[in-house]
């Protein structure tokens with residue numbers, strides 16, 4: 001599936017910047033309407049949809065591989081993969097035996113609700129299933145686009161620097177869950193854990209913050225518990 005970032009091309013050199021702002025506002029409003037449709041579909045079918053966002057290489061796919069192997073057989077699992085190019089991540093997910101749709105955004109820097117709606121139609125996830133959506137690796141654009149997910153998960157690895165929540169506040173503010181990944185590397189780094197927690201709290205007072213290693217599996221039980229709570233809450237309200 002190829003989907004361009006059409007909105008970047010609306011700008012003509014002679015147009016005033018207020019026109020660009022207007023176009024962007026319209027695109028976001030349209031996205032929000034489609035996201036609301038996705039959300040009501042997920043709610044109606046008791047589907048737990050999680051939007052995984054991070055900088056490139058923070059470990060989204062590695063986390064997914066381990067999570068899928070950990071939850072396989074207990075709950076029905078589906079994945080949507082977003083990248084500018086390649087089907088590498090989808091191949092990694094399929095290798096775990098899970099159904100997956102790869103979306104390539106071309107020049108685009110994020111998934112949007114329309115792309116997700118199409119992928120969901122193709123995947124046809126059943127009632128009570130868990131749908132993981134791996135967004136395009138980027139700490140900026142994906143924060144602005146609601147996909148209709150029930151929870152936004154930001155993966156933040158310990159090699160990225162303690163200041164990132166302050167530099168990319170929109171992403172961290174949007175998070176329901178922050179997974180601090182690659183903690184197996186802490187002995188090799190000078191990473192100030194209390195400071196990073198404080199920085200996350202400065203932009204987001206309520207997000208769950210978990211320390212994990214997608215490589216060693218440390219902290220994964222807490223992550224599974226949060227997914228399970230989502231599934232439980234959904235089933236209870238369905």
Ligand SMILES: Nc1nc2c(ncn2[C@@H]2O[C@H](COP(=O)(O)OP(=O)(O)OP(=O)(O)O)[C@@H](O)[C@H]2O)c(=O)[nH]1
Nearest residue numbers: 055056057058059060061062137181182213214215
């Ligand atoms: N040491 C360590 N390495 C990790 C961990 N999680 C991921 N990695 C490594 O980090 C690199 C990037 O991991 P990916 O899972 O591909 O990251 P991603 O966020 O999916 O990347 P994009 O999809 O390209 O944005 C790989 O070399 C992984 O093996 C971890 O917990 N510890």
Ligand SMILES: [Mg+2]
Nearest residue numbers: 060061089134
């Ligand atoms: Mg990936």
